[in-house]
Amino acid sequence: MQFAALGANALPEGFEPDPFHILVENIGVDSEGNLWVQRGTEVNPVFDVFDSEGIHVATAEFPQTGKFWQFSITPYGSLAWNNDPLSGIQKLYMIDLPVISR
Numbered sequence: 001m002q003f004a005a006l007g008a009n010a011l012p013e014g015f016e017p018d019p020f021h022i023l024v025e026n027i028g029v030d031s032e033g034n035l036w037v038q039r040g041t042e043v044n045p046v047f048d049v050f051d052s053e054g055i056h057v058a059t060a061e062f063p064q065t066g067k068f069w070q071f072s073i074t075p076y077g078s079l080a081w082n083n084d085p086l087s088g089i090q091k092l093y094m095i096d097l098p099v100i101s102r
Contacts (some may be wrong), residue, residue: 022040022041023039023040023041024037024038024039024040025038025039025040025045026038026070026071026073027073028071028072028073028074028078029073029074029075030073030074030075030078030097030100031075031076032100033051033052034049034050034051034052034057034100035049035050035051035052036048036049036060036071036073036097037049037050038071043065043067044061044062044064044065044066044067045061045062045064045066045069045071045080046059046060046061046062047059047060047061047062049100051100057100058098058100060097060098062080062095064080064082066082066084068082068083068084069081069082069083070082070083071095073097077094078094078095078096078097079092079093079094079095080092080093080095081093
C-alpha cells in the first residue's frame, strides 16, 4: 500500500486480497535485484516481481500445486520445499527463476 501511496504500480490489475489471509507469504531478491513477493492469498505459489524502482514487472506461478511450499530466493540461487508433502518425505529443490525482461 505504501508503494501505491507513492504513485508506483504496487498491485497487479484486478488483484483483490482476501482480508482473512496473510498477504505476503515469502519474499526474496534475485541476482538481478528484483524483489519476488509470494502472494499469501493464492492456493498455489504465485509471485509478483518488482524491479529496484518498485515497479511491478512480472507475475510468476510455481508449477507445483499446494499451499505449503516455502521458498528461498537469493542472488546466489533459489530453493523450494514443501512443508507438508503428500509422501511425508521433504525434498529440497533447486529452482531456476524465469528471466524477467524489462
